Amino acid sequence: MSTTxxxxxxxxxxxxxxxxxxxxxxxxxxxxxxxxxxDRKIQETNRQLKELGQQIGGLGEKFGSFTEGLALPSxxxxxxxxxxxxxxxxxxxxxxxxxHLEIDxxxxxxxxxxxxxxxxxxxxxxxxxxxxxxTLLEQFRAFFPEHRDKRLxxxxxxxxxxxxxxxxxxxxxxxxxxIHDAVFELDVPEGFQPRVF
Numbered sequence: 001m002s003t004t005x006x007x008x009x010x011x012x013x014x015x016x017x018x019x020x021x022x023x024x025x026x027x028x029x030x031x032x033x034x035x036x037x038x039d040r041k042i043q044e045t046n047r048q049l050k051e052l053g054q055q056i057g058g059l060g061e062k063f064g065s066f067t068e069g070l071a072l073p074s075x076x077x078x079x080x081x082x083x084x085x086x087x088x089x090x091x092x093x094x095x096x097x098x099x100h101l102e103i104d105x106x107x108x109x110x111x112x113x114x115x116x117x118x119x120x121x122x123x124x125x126x127x128x129x130x131x132x133x134x135t136l137l138e139q140f141r142a143f144f145p146e147h148r149d150k151r152l153x154x155x156x157x158x159x160x161x162x163x164x165x166x167x168x169x170x171x172x173x174x175x176x177x178x179i180h181d182a183v184f185e186l187d188v189p190e191g192f193q194p195r196v197f
Contacts, residue, residue: 125161
């Protein structure tokens with residue numbers, strides 16, 4: 001027979017409830033500390049990933065600049081000798097009305113030739129580069145009204161280009177130049193007719 005009074009049982013039960021609540025509160029605090037620690041680790045990981053992304057982006061820009069620098073001497077020779085260009089300007093940037101345009105190389109000649117060539121240089125030719133050159137050619141006269149009467153041509157110069165992308169660029173009417181023995185040379189079929197923009 002139990003010698004505990006009902007009041008004592010209630011007090012014992014209340015003590016057990018208080019003890020369990022304390023244990024739960026401690027577990028919640030420990031869980032909260034773990035969440036905070038995990039959150040700090042996630043924030044640190046995100047910071048490191050952002051920093052790595054910036055470093056990779058910077059490396060890509062440097063590689064792009066390296067490729068453009070590699071292409072310039074042979075592209076300049078090609079533009080002057082093959083197409084009779086008088087002016088060859090690397091890295092042309094223009095801003096008009098809050099809009100920006102950047103061309104890797106702009107070459108033009110006045111007089112009888114009266115033509116301009118926009119050259120986009122890529123380490124690896126991708127679909128976006130073909131679209132990018134199309135957009136540059138479409139916007140060119142708005143940014144350079146002084147050349148509005150010139151015949152306009154596009155050249156994609158790439159270190160590496162798949163046969164399919166080369167064909168697509170040629171179908172668009174662009175000249176394609178590829179590197180051979182550290183020199184960029186035109187890579188167009190016999191009888192190729194470029195598109196005049």
